Amino acid sequence: MLLHKAHQFRRAYSTASSLCWRTNIKQAQLASQISYALLQRRNWVPLLRNLSLFPKLSPSLFLQILHKTQNNPQVSLEFFNWAKVNLRFEPDLKSNCQIIRVSLGSGLVRPVKPILDSLIQTHPVSELVQCITLACKGTDSQSTTLSFVLGCYSRKGLFREGLEVFRKMNVLGCVPSVVACNALLNAIQRENEIRLAWCFYGLMIRNGVLPDRFTWSLVAQILCKDGKFERILRLLDLNIYNSMVYNLLVDGYSKSGNFDAAFSHLNEMCDRKVDPDFSTYSSILDGACKLGNVEVVERVTSVMVEKKLLPNCPLSEYDSVVEKLCDLGKTHAAEMFFKKACDEKIGLQDGTYGLMLKALTNEVRTKEAISVYRLISERGIVVDGSSYHAFADVLCKEERSEEGFELLMDVISRGCSPSASELSSFISFLCRRGRWREAEYLLNVVLDKGLLPDLICCSPLVGRYCSGRQIDSAIALHNKMEKLNGSLDVTTYNVLLSGLFAARRIEEAMRVFDYMRRHNLMSSASFTIMIRGLCGVKELRKAMKIHDEMLKMRLKPDAATYKRLISGFQVTLSNLETRNEGDEAK
Template sequence: MIRRPSFFASTDSILSHSFSFFTFTTNSPSSSSSSSLITLPDSHSKPISSPFYNLLPPTQNPNNIVNLVYSTLKNKSSNLYHDNDINSLILHMGPLQISRVLLRCQSDYSSALTFFNWVKNDLGITPTVQNYCITVHILACSRMFSDAMKLLCDLIKLVEFDGVYQSLVLCTEDCNWNPVIFDMLIKAYVKVGMVDKGFRAFRKNIEACFIPSVTACNCLLNGLSKFSYIGRCWEVYEEMGNLGIRRNAYTFNILTHVLCKDGDTNKVNGFLDKMEEEGFEPDLVTYNTLINSYCRKGRLDDAFYLHKIMYIRGVMPNMVTYTTLINGLCKEGKIKQAHQLFHQMVHRGIDPDIVSYNTLICGYCREGKAQTSRSLLHDMLGNGICPDDITCRLMVEGYAKDGKLVSALNLVVELQRFGIKIPEDVYDYLIVSLCKDGRPFAARSLLLRISEIGHMPKMSTYYELFESLCKFNNVEEALILKSEMLNKNMKLNLTGYRSIISSLCRVNKAQEAEDLLQEMVSSGILPDLEISRAIVNGYCKEKNIDKAVSLLKFFAKVFKVHDTESYNAVVKVSCEIGNVAELMELQDKLLKVGYVPNSLTCKYVIRGLQKAMELDDEISGHNMLEV
């Protein structure tokens, strides 16, 4: 028997209860396209009771708004908005009037819901907690549980727990109601992901002597388990026993999962004994849960022991059982046994599905046996099972790990021929893999091919291909790709500019590299030491000392980049030319912008001076011979 809590209020107190949870606004209906917002009186406003209103016709009397709306609803009017009598009095439609109309509609849930939606959606009024709760009670009492659950979920997202619970209880004094609504509250909180509040509702129901059903308890247990509230799961389980709520197989299966999730599989046997004491035999779900837990922990002996026990107890393993065991064997590297179990499953009349095939394919790919995986793929197709995204990804990655990228590309072509859609990330993976394997032209060819079928790779894939082309000095192709990227609103970053500038300098195109430097700076990207070094060394390689010196000074003055390595490269080339006067002048110029000679600089200068002296001696000897 359900005992009423002491905090129930009288009918009058409910209707005059504070409606201060929301601010109310409404759009005034009119034929005009624009509508003005009208602020409705709050819950503390007294009912309109001016004696002069009683002199007005009933359709113009604000005190008659409840009767007018109810009468229209009773006549099954489909659109309250088009009732002129009601429209003229909408200004007086406050929270109290809304509750009174709803209470008048208790015997007709359809009218109550129509009116509630009209207020909320057409008038633009935000209903109060009490308006919601009255409507929910009416729907639940009429066994319209789906509609009631929807409104309840909307309400609990808007209002704090205490406000919802108290209002649901208060409204029972004036409404026809069904105790199931308090079970539904627990389920609603779990459904919207507020599992902690679902647990509070469970506790609150017990305090108010609303004993939860086993269905509500199971729903709460399932939610608590998903959010890893392990301790609270056992609290609910114990409370169910204290309250005399008969636990069912679903309860025990959830708690078996909780034990496995908590990592305490050693307690499972004791729990199964408890389950059997209460008259419940472990079912297929129980065994599958335990087998999965044992496989994840690498306890394959225990998993296969349970597999045997299932047959002894007359519980036939299903696809999930076999796939779980196959996956456990594959993870342990026992691929041969896994394939044997796969065949055993087929011989026992269980047709493999995409998951079981993918599990075995994954095992072979992990062992570097992509060719065997391909045989399984053909077996799948022969059995009418279409490979999914996971199958394609596993196969391509398996070939790539074996260093057989050509086979991976051929596989993609073969799958396309069978009409199988290739996941877009597989194309990206192949392009990146080809780049890392030093095949940028093959990657570029694949990019062009997939672009023709409308696939646009990720930005990171474009960057990977661009840098790979630069790395192998394919500067012309890299510059073409750069233009394509620009057309797709992909701008080069610092890494990209560094790659192309370095590549251009390596192929003696320092001037083009300098042009890109200017483009980079104008786009707001500042050069770093590597870019400075690449361009200066590029000009040194071309024996263009003046340009190299000019850039050294430019980087030092504008970007505060002083690269001793570049400085020494300029000194080295100058020394090789052997013009001592120019060398000394160069030293002075670079000293002024912050370049300080080191031991390597001195070594180059000494060699330069030595070379200049040798050159002077050769000239002097030649002159003496002529004399």
């Protein structure tokens, strides 16, 4: 019997092995056919269509094809993209990493960037780096490929993930390219992580990455942000300079009002054949406008006209001049031209008003932004939504007066609203200052527009409604939030439940508790309030059911509270028995 079973097992195993072997042979033959067509035929699409590859093209088959065609990366990449579109091929992480490695080895950087971008969105950095590392095993492309990954993370502003890639490269003994390191350093300093930027710069040097011109430009920017402006001069002494370094110096001196030093470095740029551009002169112009230095304004404007950076007669080109200055963040200079145009009654484009509003808002020049907004309203000008959104955000943060509130309501009436976090912060501020009517009105406007603020700003209003016996208002607010699938915090819900039971609104209390249950927002106190409230209205069955649910969820209160809760059941039962006996006696 045992020998018979062993024989059957051997036959089954032999059959399975044979089938697997045949499948592998067929797949290898198909890979050879496809590879031959790709490499030998220019128009290989009709041939591949005749092979009826869908749904045969699996990741393992693709990797065999890639192995045979990798000496012609352009063809490999074209087939990869064609298969995804026409064969609905779904490459796995390994296939994606291999095609990235092969393509980068041939300098096909731009075509594979979308592939890596999608992987960055769908995979953790550790998993992606590990797979890239395995794909590069046995080749000399590890540093190049990982540098590309580092650069992609950095250019997306994901500097923390970029630092993890850099750390992994350091462990593997790979030296990243200076281009990738510059991208990461730039991402860090853009987020104003100055201390971290200096630490990473030190790591670059220790790991043997040689700084280039762009690295020194970034160092100069970090020095400016770190308040070490004068140290930039040392770079010039070391003969390290470019237009960005000089622009930083000119801008810094102009902001501080040291126009002699600004013009001196401007002349030095010319001597060193570093051409000052519109941005360089705009820095001096902006500083002079800010400080009201008319002489410097006239001087630099004259030079800019001479160098054809400004038109001889700017009347017809105010729009383009204001746009350039706004894009550079030179709001004082932009404001000068904007006011001139308005004073001289020169018709500006609607978009110019929007640019001016947004630029002033970004620089948190709130009073000036309000003036431009009033001008927009008076003249019936329509600007883009992003300008309104930016203005609304700054009103929430910086202008919380009654005037600011009225302006915010006006912006919202135009169909534009600030971010939910800024609105929530403003509503909370109104509540803290006791400006309840404004807070209530703003919150209702926000909810009616389908926007969901942070729950923390709703709690004070619900508490005020319940303490003032305005239960209808509290329920109305909750109903609006429920429509948007929003919720309050547990503490506020407990206050609402207590208020509903105090007002004998039992059905609404049950409905609110059900909503809390669906959103997993129940606490021991919530159950205690419900049980006491239901016992108070003689709803013992419902109270017992909620009591059992409380125990099941392990939300039993402390011993003293629980003892009082149970005694509530006993008192209610005793009262019911007494009432029943009285009814029988009658």
